[in-house]
Amino acid sequence: MHEVLVIGGGPAGLTAAMFCRMRKMSVLVLDAGRLGGQLVSLYGDKPVHDWPGYAHIIAGDLAQHLIDHAREIGVEMTGNRKVLDMKPLEGGGFELATHDPTTSTDHAYSAQTVIVAIGGGAFEPRKLKVAGEETLDESALTYRLVDKARVPGKRVVVIGGGDSGLESAQTAHQAGAKVTLVQALDRFTGMETNIDQVNQMEIPRHFNSRVKALEVEDGVLRAVIIQTKGAPEPVGLECDYLVVNIGAAVNLDAIKRWGIATEGNQITVNPHMHTSLEGVFACGDIATFDGKYKLLLTASGEGCVAAQSAYVYVRKPQRVTMGELYT
Structure with a gap:
């Protein structure tokens, strides 16, 4: 049995695991897909500008730095482990049932405490739900950030005016595509730096x-038909490659089955990252509290707090010091 099991291998989960190891705790990180979380699954080629110490770093590279750091200090990590269930054990702690989709095998793990750091949770990208959408494959349509290798010389239409849509538009433009943005609102909703660019x-x-x-003609995307508010007729935008960045539908059914309180699509926590279930903590995008601010940096900071709370919960020190972190 590990002292701490972290569900989620993104920035929050990896930071929590590293700080647990600095306390000389036994810790295991499980991720449903690739280690690195959304930095690799959604934003692998995205430039990151808000991580201190790096004016510019690619998201996938930042994820690899975090993974390498965690591995160097002894964090155990395993990808392709989707957590299906979590049950409390009679003598304390929890047992987690997981499934590996790559081998169709099941695995069980146990730990004294659990830190949930699953980013946006189990989610599916929101679709347009329009005629022709289901006939297209990934060569013509993506719901993730644009793949710059696919778009040079193409006519790219990006749906969505938040940060993901704006970043996809920039990436496609820089890769040599002819880009058009479509936004449902009367303004962009991303950060000012993305809007300026x-x-x-x-x-x-x-x-x-x-x-x-x-x-769509014979399986080939030809145009995107849009209707603008106040316009008499729809118009067609010539398109070879469509990028849909309009958010995701989150599924927290498993979290709720475990008896953990949620608010909207997030787990409610107190300032120490405690959830409503004793012995379970949450951090990063999946956690919410008054004054919550979603950034990579704040997710990692919450990981530090969750690790500290897990340490106190498991070890029950008479006095909490920082000395163990630096020895």
Whole structure:
């Protein structure tokens, strides 16, 4: 039995695991997919500008730095372990049932305490739900950040005016694509730096517009049909590659089955990252509290707090010091 089991191998989970190891605790990280979390699964090629010490670093590279650091100090980590169930043990602690989709095998793990750091949770990208969408494959449609290798010389339409959509538009433009942005609102909703960069690139945009249909001929995407508020007729945007970045539908059914209180699509925690279930902590994007601010940096900071709380819960020190972290 490990002292701490961390569910999720993104920045919050890896940071929590590292700080547990600095306390000389036995810790295991399980991730449903690749270690690195959303940094690799969603944003592998995305430049990161808000991680102190790096004016510019690719998300996938940052994830690898975190993984390497954790491995160097003795954190045990395993990918392709989707947690299906978690049950309390009679003598204390928890047993977790997991499944490896790559080998179709099941595995069980136990730990005295659990830190949940699963990012946005189990989610599916939101789809347009329009005619023609289901006929397209990944060569013409993606719901993730744009793959820059696919778009040079292509006509790319990006749906979504948040940070993901703006970043996809920038990446496609820089890769040599002809880009058009479509946003349902009357303004972009991303960070000011992303909005400024899109404006500097003079990327055409359609505000107050929604996709009505996709024009597909013999399985080939030809155009995106949009309707702009107040316009008499829909218009067609010529398109070879469609990027849909309009958020995700989150599924927290498993979390709720475990008896953990949630608010919206997040787990409620106190300032020490305690959940409503004793012995279980949460941190990163999956956790919420008053004043919550979602950034890579704050997710890692919450990981530190969760690790400290797990240490106190398991070891029950008479006095908490920082000395163990640096010996």
